[in-house]
Amino acid sequence: MSKSNEERIKGWRSRREDGNYTVGSGVADWRLDPAALFEARATPAVLFKPLIARLQGEPHDSVAARRAVYEAVQAELEAEIARSAVDENLAGFSRRRLRIIVRLLEQDIRAGVAVFEPGYMPAKLVAEDERLAVAHARRVERRKQDEAREARRHASRNDIALEIEVEQDEAGDLAILRDRLRVLHEGRPPDMAGKVRPAGRTLMAMFIYQLREMQGESRIALVWALVGPVVLLTLISSLYILMGTHYIMGMDVQTFALLGATTWIMFRQIAFRSSTAYVSARGLLNFQGVTPLMCALVQSLIYVSVYLVVFAVLIGAGHALGLITLPVSWAGFMLFVVLMGCCGAAMGLLFGTIATFWRFFLRLAPIIERFLQIFASVFFVSEQFPEQLRPWVLWSPFAHGMQLLRSAYFPAYQSHDASLGYFLTSLVFLMVVALMAETLARPRVQPM
Template identity: 70%
Template sequence: MSNEDRIKGWRSRRKESTYAVGTGVAAWRLDLTALFDTDKPVASVLKQLVARLQGEPHGSVAARRAVYDALQTELDEEITRSGHDDLAADFARRRLRIIVRLLENDIRADVPVYEPGYVPAKLAAEDERLGVANERRVQRRKTEEAQSARRHASRNDIAMEIELLPEEVGDLAILRDRMRGLHDNYRAGDTEEGRPRLRTLLPMFIYQLHVMHGESRIALLWSLVGPVVLLTLISSLYFLMGTHYILGMDVPTFSLLGATTWIMFRQIIFRSSTGYVSARAMLNFQGVTPLMCALVQAMIYVTVYLVVFGVLITAGHALDLISLPDNVSAFVLFVVLMGVGGAAMGVLFGALATGWHFFLRLAPVIERFLQIFSSVFFVSEQLPEQLRPYFLWSPFAHGMQLLRSVYFTNYPSQNASLSYFLTALVFLAVIALSAERLARSQIQPM
């Protein structure tokens, strides 16, 4: 159709006194609800739109634009009436614009759009692309809302409820049954008061073992590799100096005792302190406290490193590298006492970190400082007399030297004091429990 034909058609319509652009638009309302549903095709809306154009004056761009504008107005009214959110409203508007654009392009290209079965060639592809983009926007909106809700719950210390996936509903029911079975074992008075019981320690212990096993098996492997690496480092320094025995103790065993005990001590401090701070989720269970979470971590690593000691000593003795302990029970006792000292420090660090979150970043610095003064690499008898008091202020130096004394009966430590070591442990435990008592009220269930 040439421009002259269009002008002639316009003039002929102008002669009709009843003609106006968009006349009769209100009588051809479309069902626009299909535009909001991504699963419904837009062919039905297209068919209605073509019928509406055909039933009204549509020979000019202005006339068709009046129809399109009326459709847009009707869609806005439908959005207001139905209360759709902004994402659904934007998706419906985009769908309508795609239909109008493709239809108008075909009309201007003289495509027979009024024949039965007409569908623009690119309509299906354009609508699919728009649906995929809208799904991404919806998922992004859900993620942002979940993050905002989680942040709000964390900042205000309130419980956050989330919608479970269908496959997780059954798991939650099983968990509730098991928790109900655990709670049934409590006496009524204990349940009402919410007091922690010792019987809670074993389930917590087993649970943390499962968590450790599930998070990283390399961590358990490193509990063996780490002491071997530090043992090799300490032993190589002595061997380079031509020293094979230290005050009657062979260098490999001397290094093994210092390296493994201190790595255990360090792990207990770090794990129990972080366990104390991150115990908020576990506080929802009956009888669980932050102190219990920290103590369970300490128990786990004392147990793990007692096994590590057994493996390394047995394997080292089989290779004729490590000597056996002269007093096994006393040796195990002092290893456990060093673990008690690490647990006390971990609880103290966790309580301090509750009020000052940055404090745990200083924990490695404090641990390295203690390592120098705790007879890990040498004992006080190796130092000059005037320097010994500067190294013996640390109770852990006394503990390490007493541990070596019971392992080697031919090394009676002249400087280590059992009373000083035990008194310091009691004093440290009292300080840690006092700090924990003050910080407990600041930790709310998550």
């Protein structure tokens, strides 16, 4: 039931006699201060004090009356936001701060707290405001990161210089760095001024750098380059020996297993290392002449070199022990090892470019590699299968490459199923596809 006019008048007179309410009291304190309202370190008092002054100076004996005061302050805040052209993030922070103040203040009023006493402030306001400020700072930082990332992407796609705003305390260091760079450039030969560093020199520098990285951090990987093929060739050889087979179409089992195991482990390492380098070596892209493609090629070159040494060590040690036969043609054998390494490099580049569009793709790469291994003549050659099953193996160009490699190694084995033309055509096609994919993916790989 609504109050009668007499009851309202009596209530107004009683409040006036108590001295807790005066119409229009504190009008000077009602107004929001635009100068302090949107400062970076402004406290919640810039909103709380005008709100409490206005609430005391207007009717506040009911929820509806207080709501009218809250809405008036909200409208004034919106007017100040529009007048000062405040950033939307800061405007949203001010709106959320006002809502928190209103919520806590209303809770205390309903709980009977003396909210108009001097020095009053809601107990949880400071903690709530700090939490809000931390969330606001996090949003601002995330927005800056997004803007910086978009600026780098725009500069990379349009091949323009990226200008970064330097903080004031770093400007002096930057000036010193520029002065020292100027001295270095003045010391270069005159014929090199303004010229881009040759790609070959950059590639060699990257090669040496990655070798030093491997020496310092990946010694276990280098050891496994020897141990891994030994383990796999032991497994393959054991399978054949347990079956009573010591020769496969004129090839001794140990050498047969060595060629298949070591070549495929090389292929796998090159594919995985180069694909990972394409998407992860972004810190190196800040150097002149370094590209994601070069990072992938350097990894491929390193592991081809490593496994050529591995082949030499395993074949030499195995021959000294009387377990491994020597190749009939070292040149032909090494050529097909390098060509299989090129296949791994092309697959790695393709994997890396796909990962720039779908970052979880590299988790599927081992599954794809295992599937390809089944049809790559690692454990068998196509001539061991019945005629009707051979096409299921020979669709893979890697099977042709592995059988051609064994044909170049063993004098007694000449593959009648493997086609040099099909292998080379597939390799060229795979390289072209990988380079086309790299062209599309290049703008998505940004320097760190």
